[in-house]
Amino acid sequence: MATATAPDHASASKAAKRPADQLPDATLIGWLKDMLLIREFENRTAQAYQQAKIGGFCHLYTGQEALAVGTIAALNHDDPIVTAYRDHGHALARGMSPEACMAEMFGKSTGCAKGKGGSMHMFDRPNWLFGGHGIVSAQNALGTGLAFAARYEWEVLGQSVEGGEAKKKVALTYMGDGALNQGVLHESMNLAGLWSIPVIYIVENNGYSMGTAIERGTTMASDLRKKAEAYGMRGEIIDGLDIVDLYNQFKPLVDWCRQEQRPAFVDLKTYRYLGHSMSDPQKYRTKEEVDQYKAKDSIDRLASQLMDTSTDRAKANGGRPVLTEQAFMDIQSQVKAAVQRSLEFAENSPAPDVASELYSDVYLNPMKNLSPIADYTIGAKNPLL
Numbered sequence: 001m002a003t004a005t006a007p008d009h010a011s012a013s014k015a016a017k018r019p020a021d022q023l024p025d026a027t028l029i030g031w032l033k034d035m036l037l038i039r040e041f042e043n044r045t046a047q048a049y050q051q052a053k054i055g056g057f058c059h060l061y062t063g064q065e066a067l068a069v070g071t072i073a074a075l076n077h078d079d080p081i082v083t084a085y086r087d088h089g090h091a092l093a094r095g096m097s098p099e100a101c102m103a104e105m106f107g108k109s110t111g112c113a114k115g116k117g118g119s120m121h122m123f124d125r126p127n128w129l130f131g132g133h134g135i136v137s138a139q140n141a142l143g144t145g146l147a148f149a150a151r152y153e154w155e156v157l158g159q160s161v162e163g164g165e166a167k168k169k170v171a172l173t174y175m176g177d178g179a180l181n182q183g184v185l186h187e188s189m190n191l192a193g194l195w196s197i198p199v200i201y202i203v204e205n206n207g208y209s210m211g212t213a214i215e216r217g218t219t220m221a222s223d224l225r226k227k228a229e230a231y232g233m234r235g236e237i238i239d240g241l242d243i244v245d246l247y248n249q250f251k252p253l254v255d256w257c258r259q260e261q262r263p264a265f266v267d268l269k270t271y272r273y274l275g276h277s278m279s280d281p282q283k284y285r286t287k288e289e290v291d292q293y294k295a296k297d298s299i300d301r302l303a304s305q306l307m308d309t310s311t312d313r314a315k316a317n318g319g320r321p322v323l324t325e326q327a328f329m330d331i332q333s334q335v336k337a338a339v340q341r342s343l344e345f346a347e348n349s350p351a352p353d354v355a356s357e358l359y360s361d362v363y364l365n366p367m368k369n370l371s372p373i374a375d376y377t378i379g380a381k382n383p384l385l
C-alpha cells in the first residue's frame with residue numbers, strides 16, 4: 001500500500017498548510033485503491049459466506065473503509081495496532097495480502113492465523129497488527145499494553161526487545177461504540193492517563209452496537225470527548241467519511257501523541273452500510289438513513305476529488321486531474337482481479353492438519369500437564385502429556 005513520502009510537486013509543498021497537501025498524488029491514489037480493495041473484498045466475502053465457504057461469525061467493513069485506511073496512513077509501519085472483530089479492513093490497510101486474509105476466513109492453513117482464527121481474528125505480526133478480537137472492548141487493554149511496552153522500550157530499556165533501536169511509538173486501539181461502556185476501557189484509559197501511555201483510543205462510531213443506537217446505550221453520546229476529559233487525555237471528534245479531512249485532523253494528533261508520549265481518544269464518526277453481521281434484519285434503522293450515508297460515500301468522494309480539475313492539486317499538475325477516468329477504471333479492474341485471486345487461493349489451499357495444529361501456537365511456552373485432558377476429542381494424543 002502507498003505510504004507518505006516527500007511531495008512530488010513543488011507548489012503543493014509551498015502552499016502546504018494541511019498534512020494531506022504535503023503527500024504525493026500517488027499516496028492519495030493508494031488510499032483510493034486500498035478503500036476499493038476493502039469494498040470489493042467485503043462484497044466477495046459476503047458471497048463466499050452465502051455459499052457456506054466461510055463459517056463462524058463474519059462482520060463486514062463496507063462503508064467504514066476511510067477510517068481504517070486514513071488512520072493507518074498516519075502511522076509508521078512499526079506502530080502497533082489492535083482492533084475488534086470487524087477487522088478485514090484494518091488487516092488489508094495494514095498490508096496483509098488479500099490471499100492470507102481470505103484463506104483465514106476459509107479456515108485454510110495458508111491463512112494469516114493458519115485458519116484457526118477466522119474472520120474475527122486477523123493477525124499479522126510483520127505488519128504490527130495484533131489482532132482482531134471477538135470480546136467487545138477486550139482489545140483496549142491489549143492496545144494499552146502495546147503502547148506501554150513501546151514506551152518502556154524507549155524510556156527504560158533504551159532498545160527494542162527484538163534488537164535494534166527503541167523508538168517513540170504510538171499504538172492505536174480501535175473499538176466499536178458498543179465498547180464504550182465496558183469496564184476494561186475505563187480501567188485502561190485511567191491507567192493511560194495516569195502513566196502517560198502513548199495510545200490512541202479510536203471509537204469507530206457507526207452509530208449502532210448491533211441494534212442499539214448509541215444514544216440509547218451511552219451517556220454523553222453527543223460529545224464523547226467528555227469521557228476522555230475524565231481521564232485527563234486529549235479528545236477529538238473527527239468525521240470519518242472524508243478521508244482527506246480525517247487524515248488532516250488525525251495525523252497531527254498522532255504526531256503529538258508520539259512526541260509527547262501522551263494518550264488520546266477519538267470519536268470517529270462513520271457508518272456501516274450492511275447489517276451488524278451476516279444475519280441481521282436491520283429493523284432498527286430505515287433504508288432512508290442508510291441511503292443518506294451512501295450518498296456521502298467516502299470512496300466516491302475521494303475519487304471525485306482526485307478527478308476534479310479545479311483543485312489546488314490539479315492546478316499544480318498544470319490543470320490535469322490527479323486521476324483520470326481511465327486510471328480509475330484500471331484500479332477497479334486491478335482490485336477485482338486481486339480479490340478474485342485471493343478467492344482462488346483460499347479455495348485451493350489445504351485445510352490445516354488438525355492433529356498437529358490443534359495445540360500449536362496456543363501457548364508461547366507450553367507446559368507439561370497444562371491441559372486437563374490427555375487426548376483430543378478426535379483421538380490424537382496430546383504430545384505434551
Ligand SMILES: Cc1ncc(C[n+]2csc(CCOP(=O)(O)OP(=O)(O)O)c2C)c(N)n1
Binds near residue numbers: 134175178
Ligand atoms: C463482552 C461482550 N459482550 C457482548 C458481545 C456480543 N456482541 C458482539 S458484537 C456486539 C456489538 C458491538 O457493537 P460495536 O462495539 O458498536 O461494534 P460494531 O459492530 O458496530 O462494529 C455485541 C454486543 C461480545 N462479543 N462481547
Ligand SMILES: [Mg+2]
Binds near residue numbers: 176206209
Ligand atoms: Mg457500532
